[in-house]
C-alpha cells in the first residue's frame with residue numbers, strides 16, 4: 001500500500017542484507033515509525049508487545065526471528081530453542097506456530113552451513129506468498145461487495161469490521177479489508193464502520209489505513225454495532241481470524257462473537273476473511289480447543305494516546321483497587337458465520353465447505 005506516496009509493507013529485509021525492518025504499530029496512528037530488528041530476542045519482544053501484530057504478519061515476523069537466531073547458532077538444538085521462544089510469544093494465532101513448524105522442518109532437512117541462507121529465502125518466499133493471498137482474498141470478497149451493491153438501493157455499501165485485519169495485520173492488502181480496497185479501487189461506493197476494539201484499539205489502525213487509501217469510514221465504540229445493524233446501517237460484516245477450526249469455528253479479536261450474534265439477529269451477512277494458513281486442521285471445536293491469549297490487565301486499566309502537548313502519554317482509567325481481566329480473543333461458532341473468504345474462494349463455514357476448497361486436506 002502507498003502511504004503518502006511511499007510504497008510500504010509491514011516488514012522487509014534491511015539494506016544491510018541481514019537485519020529486518022518493521023513498522024512499529026504501537027506508534028500508530030499518531031506516528032509512522034520504523035524499527036530495525038537485529039536479534040531473536042528483539043523479534044520476540046516486537047511480537048509480544050504488538051509492534052508487529054495480526055496473524056499472518058506475526059507468522060512471517062517469527063520466521064525472520066528464527067533466521068536472525070540462526071546467524072548466531074544454526075545447530076538443531078539452537079533452532080528448537082529459538083522456535084520455542086517464538087511460539088511462546090502469542091499463543092492464539094495458528095499462523096505463527098504453523099510457519100515456524102514449516103521452517104523448522106525444512107531447516108532440519110539441510111546441512112547447518114546452508115541453514116541461514118535458506119531461512120532468509122524462506123522468509124522472502126512466504127512474504128510474497130502472503131501478499132498474493134491477500135490479493136486473491138480481495139478478489140473473491142469483491143464479489144460479495146458487488147452483490148451487496150447490486151441489492152442496495154442507496155449508496156454506499158456499509159461494511160462493519162472489528163479489530164484490524166488490513167494490510168497492517170498482514171504484509172499487504174490484508175484479509176477483511178482486502179475486499180474493501182478492491183471495491184474502492186473498482187469505484188464501488190463503500191463506507192466502513194470501524195469498531196474501536198478496546199483495549200488495544202486496533203480500530204484506530206484500521207481507520208489510519210482506510211484514511212490513507214481514501215476509503216470513507218467512521219469509528220464507532222465497540223458497543224455501537226448492534227444499534228447500527230438494527231437501524232439497517234450495515235450491509236455486511238467482514239472480520240479476520242487468528243485461528244479457524246476445521247469445522248469453521250472462528251477465533252478472532254475479543255468482541256467478534258457479539259458482533260456475529262447481533263448480525264444473526266438482524267439478518268446481516270457475517271463473513272470471515274482468512275488465508276488458509278489461519279486454518280487449524282487439527283481441531284474442530286474452537287471453544288474447547290483454541291488457547292485464548294490473556295494479556296496484561298494494564299491494557300484494560302490504562303489507555304495510551306497523545307497528550308495535548310503532542311507527546312505520547314498513558315492514562316489510568318479504572319479505580320485503583322479494581323481488578324481487571326484481559327482476554328484477547330473469543331470464538332464465534334461456525335453457525336453464526338455466513339461464509340469464509342479464502343484465497344481459493346468463498347465457502348461455507350463447515351468442514352465440508354473448507355474441504356471443497358482444500359480437497360488435499362481430506363482424510
Ligand code: MRU
Nearest residue numbers: 053054055165169175240241253
Ligand atoms: O491482537 P492482534 O492485534 O494481533 O489481533 C489481530 C486480529 O484479531 C485480526 O483480526 C486477525 O489477526 C486477522 S489479521 C488478518
